[in-house]
């Protein structure tokens with residue numbers, strides 16, 4: 331008989347929800363070695379097979395894959411609550427862009443991104459797709475926090491304090507990518523802000539770079555009725571069909587929002603195997619509309635979940651997004667079977683990983699994948715009785731129940747406390763930014 335195999339870590343849990351295959355394992359253990367998942371096995375079988383250097387017992391918890399926030403502007407957390415109750419255009423043009431013009435700097439992005447990373451980690455988010463200025467400062471912050479990220483290299487066709495023209499944005503983005511290309515938890519995407527802020531010539535350039543360098547394109551698209559009406563008035567095309575004509579669509583196209591898409595747009599997104607990121611809370615708060623998530627998914631489009639920035643949410647909370655997405659899909663279709671809890675959890679995990687091109691690495695709890703694992707404590711009164719842990723994750727409990735988080739096998743949240751950075755310092759910095767911005 332073989333002696334027990336020495337490995338790094340065993341996490342025993344009351345429930346494990348791997349996401350794929352669907353279903354819930356009871357009294358199982360996750361076996362981790364070298365940062366990767368080795369096996370999922372009944373806890374009673376571990377002793378004979380493995381000799382773990384560390385073993386963690388979570389008898390009242392459910393283990394799920396780390397949540398993937400497929401669209402955010404992390405540093406905007408420093409503008410949380412600065413301008414509420416406004417539609418997108420007024421919010422952007424009269425409040426957010428002027429505030430950014432005055433305050434956004436490498437220091438702002440470094441502090442804001444680290445703050446957001448800690449908030450996300452404590453809420454079970456282990457990977458974020460970011461789009462903001464100074465991606466080098468953001469990359470450094472994500473690396474410091476120990477969180478995984480797809481860093482968007484932002485592009486606009488108008489000047490900001492960060493860059494003066496499209497070539498300037500691209501050059502700075504590529505410099506950031508070069509500086510962090512060896513970071514194991516970071517990847518980079520081209521992040522043109524939107525069809526309405528980036529012209530055709532720049533889009534063509536972005537498409538060329540995306541193909542040459544095999545980079546995803548991460549952009550907002552069809553967020554508001556006005557955006558689509560203006561686009562049709564200008565060129566006769568919807569934003570989705572325009573991006574398709576310019577060659578931007580494809581399996582590594584990450585289209586955020588897709589609220590105002592018609593049948594032709596949906597057919598194009600499906601045929602090109604694009605991913606869509608649904609941001610239900612941001613769409614509701616800015617009164618942008620309701621994305622036709624059920625129709626997108628019915629056509630086979632991969633739909634992930636995002637928080638958007640904390641300035642339009644105002645949380646970086648995928649538990650809240652899962653619940654909002656499920657409820658919004660039901661009320662929008664008058665179909666109580668639209669977006670069940672398991673589908674919402676899949677959107678927040680595997681679908682996010684697929685959108686970001688990381689599904690070989692993360693998104694499910696499966697042997698061979700990175701050990702990005704979240705433990706949710708279901709011992710409180712609000713989680714009883716317990717018939718179905720997946721239902722509770724989406725409809726009954728929130729991010730405050732996240733007790734422990736591992737990324738690549740490293741415990742980055744331990745009993746609700748982030749281990750990688752000093753949260754008190756980050757909170758002091760946030761108070762200082764509040765003084766400067768108000």
Ligand SMILES: [Zn+2]
Nearest residue numbers: 403550638639
């Ligand atoms: Zn956004």
